[in-house]
Amino acid sequence: MEFREHIKYRFFDLLIDKNISFSLYRLPGEREICLVLQTSDQSETFDSLSDLNNRKGFVIAPFQLSRETPIVLIQPDIVLTGEGIIFDFLYKSSFTNTQSSIFYKESKATTFDHYQKGYTKFHEALVDGAFKKLVLSRTFEISRNEQFSAGLSFQNACNKYPDNFIFLCNSPESGTWLGCSPEILVSGQNGNWTTDALAGTKKTSDINNNVIWDNKNRLEQQIVIEYMQEQLLKADIKSTYSEPKTIRSGNLAHLKSEFTFHIDDSSKIGNLLNLLHPSPAVCGFPKKEAFDFIIENEGYDRKYYSGFLGYLDVDNKTDLFVNLRCMQIFKDNLRLFAGGGILPSSELISEWKETEYKLQTILSIINE
Numbered sequence: 019m020e021f022r023e024h025i026k027y028r029f030f031d032l033l034i035d036k037n038i039s040f041s042l043y044r045l046p047g048e049r050e051i052c053l054v055l056q057t058s059d060q061s062e063t064f065d066s067l068s069d070l071n072n073r074k075g076f077v078i079a080p081f082q083l084s085r086e087t088p089i090v091l092i093q094p095d096i097v098l099t100g101e102g103i104i105f106d107f108l109y110k111s112s113f114t115n116t117q118s119s120i121f122y123k124e125s126k127a128t129t130f131d132h133y134q135k136g137y138t139k140f141h142e143a144l145v146d147g148a149f150k151k152l153v154l155s156r157t158f159e160i161s162r163n164e165q166f167s168a169g170l171s172f173q174n175a176c177n178k179y180p181d182n183f184i185f186l187c188n189s190p191e192s193g194t195w196l197g198c199s200p201e202i203l204v205s206g207q208n209g210n211w212t213t214d215a216l217a218g219t220k221k222t223s224d225i226n227n228n229v230i231w232d233n234k235n236r237l238e239q240q241i242v243i244e245y246m247q248e249q250l251l252k253a254d255i256k257s258t259y260s261e262p263k264t265i266r267s268g269n270l271a272h273l274k275s276e277f278t279f280h281i282d283d284s285s286k287i288g289n290l291l292n293l294l295h296p297s298p299a300v301c302g303f304p305k306k307e308a309f310d311f312i313i314e315n316e317g318y319d320r321k322y323y324s325g326f327l328g329y330l331d332v333d334n335k336t337d338l339f340v341n342l343r344c345m346q347i348f349k350d351n352l353r354l355f356a357g358g359g360i361l362p363s364s365e366l367i368s369e370w371k372e373t374e375y376k377l378q379t380i381l382s383i384i385n386e
């Protein structure tokens with residue numbers, strides 16, 4: 019099958035239609051795209067993060083582990099870097115020799131009323147003092163236009179968000195996910211590791227990142243800093259972290275501190291993931307109680323949204339990102355996800371708007 023240059027990214031729609039396990043991604047600040055492709059039928063799945071110790075591949079982990087949403091490890095049978103090499107391989111391969119079939123369906127959006135009900139429960143629990151922070155999220159569902167292309171949307175995201183981790187991945191176990199995350203969960207090579215404490219959101223168009231942060235946003239990020247520090251200490255890891263600085267993700271600004279630390283034995287990375295995930299950036303504080311509260315009261319299953327994904331020990335490197343600013347791609351519709359940290363001092367309308375802005379990040383890359 020031949021593709022014209024400007025629509026060559028539609029190749030990836032064919033891989034999805036054939037339900038091949040693959041991940042296409044572009045690291046923050048890099049130009050080259052990378053492809054991890056599994057040639058065997060079965061991805062490996064796990065029901066505990068520590069099972070990731072000593073493993074290699076592209077990981078897709080959920081917010082909450084369950085039988086329906088296991089940790090999926092796409093096997094790195096073929097690992098290719100660079101557009102030229104990747105498309106050359108795909109033109110010659112037998113992976114893409116069928117026609118794509120695309121369907122249509124009614125659209126359905128999560129209502130403000132539904133969000134407001136959740137918000138009231140979350141906010142009351144915060145004001146009662148049961149939690150310092152809770153992250154409330156929601157979905158936004160749209161019908162899939164006949165022309166929609168996951169591959170071309172990935173390409174749009176690469177062009178629009180040079181500083182984000184852009185991903186399009188598929189496996190029979192996880193389904194298809196596309197997104198542009200601003201947040202590292204862990205990243206490491208040769209014993210040197212980093213993690214982000216990222217939180218706080220403001221809409222901005224200031225290219226110089228001149229943002230004035232209020233106390234609510236500063237506190238929200240401080241909670242993540244303290245959590246990261248504490249969790250790393252539990253693993254006997256000494257770390258240093260930078261002062262919060264403003265970073266951009268599309269039209270949004272966030273506060274970020276980068277933690278750096280050293281690990282001699284990276285084969286135990288699964289144990290560290292167990293300590294760090296899910297952080298108060300996507301869950302809340304205290305962690306266990308906040309996690310249970312969200313499962314009980316948020317009113318839907320986040321699946322792989324606010325989980326993490328990325329490559330684990332491929333070519334001795336690990337780069338795992340939080341699954342944010344993302345959508346799950348179905349045959350008939352697209353389900354987008356967004357959330358935000360709620361504190362006792364939060365206000366309903368500004369929290370709702372924050373989720374609207376975050377949805378805009380991903381809506382604006384949809385190619386139809």
Ligand SMILES: C=C(O[C@@H]1C=C(C(=O)O)C=C[C@H]1O)C(=O)O
Nearest residue numbers: 217218219299342356357358359
């Ligand atoms: C939960 C999301 O983002 C997280 C929450 C943020 C916040 O509450 O300010 C900011 C960045 C992310 O850590 C999301 O994008 O859905």
